[in-house]
Amino acid sequence: LAKTTQPISMDSYEGQEVNITCSHNNIATNDYITWYQQFPSQGPRFIIQGYKTKVTNEVASLFIPADRKSSTLSLPRVSLSDTAVYYCLVGDMYDYKLSFGAGTTVTVRA
Amino acid sequence: ETGVTQSPTHLIKTRGQQVTLRCSSQSGHNTVSWYQQALGQGPQFIFQYYREEENGRGNFPPRFSGLQFPNYSSELNVNALELDDSALYLCASSLAGLAGGPGRQEEQFFGPGTRLTVL
Numbered sequence: 001l002a003k004t005t006q007p008i009s010m011d012s013y014e015g016q017e018v019n020i021t022c023s024h025n026n027i028a029t030n031d032y033i034t035w036y037q038q039f040p041s042q043g044p045r046f047i048i049q050g051y052k053t054k055v056t057n058e059v060a061s062l063f064i065p066a067d068r069k070s071s072t073l074s075l076p077r078v079s080l081s082d083t084a085v086y087y088c089l090v091g092d093m094y095d096y097k098l099s100f101g102a103g104t105t106v107t108v109r110a
Numbered sequence: 111e112t113g114v115t116q117s118p119t120h121l122i123k124t125r126g127q128q129v130t131l132r133c134s135s136q137s138g139h140n141t142v143s144w145y146q147q148a149l150g151q152g153p154q155f156i157f158q159y160y161r162e163e164e165n166g167r168g169n170f171p172p173r174f175s176g177l178q179f180p181n182y183s184s185e186l187n188v189n190a191l192e193l194d195d196s197a198l199y200l201c202a203s204s205l206a207g208l209a210g211g212p213g214r215q216e217e218q219f220f221g222p223g224t225r226l227t228v229l
Contacts, residue, residue: 034217043114043200043220044153087152096166097143098202098218100152 004088009105018075020104022088025069030092033064033071038085038103047086048073078108112137114203114221122227123191131186131224133201141165142184143218144176145200153200159184160206191228198223 005023012018024033032051036044048055050062050071061074075082085103115134123129135142141160145153155168159178173189182203188195202218 041198041223041225043202043223045220046217049217085152096158097155097168098145098153099155100145102150103152 004090004101006086006088006101006104008102009107011107011109012078013109014079015077018078018082018106018108020073020075020086020088020106021070022073023070024088024090027068027090028092031068031090032092033062033068034089034091034098035060035062035073036087036089036098036100038087039083044087044100075106078106080108080110082106083108114201114219116199116201116221116224118224119222120225120227122229124229125191125193127191127228128187128189129191129226131188131199131201131226133184133186133203133221135182135184135201135203136219139203139205139219140182141204141206142178142182143202143204144184144186145202146170146195147198147200147223149197156186188226193228196226196228198225 032049034049035047037047038044048057048060048062050064052064055062063072085105087100087103089098114136117132143158144156146156147153156170157167158165162178175187177185200220200223202220204218
C-alpha cells in the first residue's frame with residue numbers, strides 16, 4: 001500500500017479556503033485517492049475520491065497533478081463546523097481495508 | 111435508508127474480561143469492516159466480513175474475533191481484555207461490487223462507534 005504523508009494540523013478562519021496536501025510518492029497505477037472527514041466521537045465520513053486531474057462535489061474539490069504523487073483537498077469558505085480531522089487514503093478496489101494515517105486536524109476559528 | 115448503527119455507545123470492562131460489540135450495517139450493504147481507533151490516532155483495520163465469512167484481517171491477535179449474520183449485521187468479540195484495548199471501535203459497511211469500475215475503492219459508511227474503556 002502506498003504510504004501517505006499529510007500535515008499534522010492546520011488553522012484557518014471562517015470564510016477562508018483550506019487546502020490540505022497529501023504526499024503519496026509510491027502510488028500505484030490502479031490506486032485511487034480518497035479523503036475522509038472525522039468529527040470527535042464519530043466515525044469517519046467519505047468526502048471525495050479521484051484518480052487524476054480534478055474532482056469537485058458539493059463539499060470539496062480534489063486536485064491531482066499528472067504524476068499523481070500528491071493530491072490537494074480544497075475546502076471552500078470553511079465554517080466552524082468544518083473543524084475535524086481529515087484523512088487522505090490511497091488504494092485500489094482489491095484493498096479490502098482502508099489504511100488511515102494520523103490525519104490532519106483542521107481547526108476553524110471565528 | 112437506515113445508516114450504520116452500533117451498540118452499546120459506551121462500555122467499561124476490567125482487564126481479563128470479554129466483550130461483545132454489535133453493528134447493524136446500512137440497508138442493502140453486504141460487507142462489514144471493524145476498526146480500532148486509539149485516542150489521537152487514525153482507525154486501524156481489524157477485519158472484514160463478506161457474506162458471513164472473514165474476508166481479510168489486520169494485525170490483531172486471535173482474541174479479536176467476529177461474526178456476520180445472514181442479515182449482514184455483525185459482532186466483534188474481544189477476549190482477555192487488556193488495558194491497551196481501550197479505544198473507539200468503529201464498524202463500517204459497504205456493498206461489494208458498488209465500486210463500479212476497475213480500481214475504484216469502495217466507499218465505506220461508518221457507524222458512530224463504541225467507546226470501550228478497560229480498567
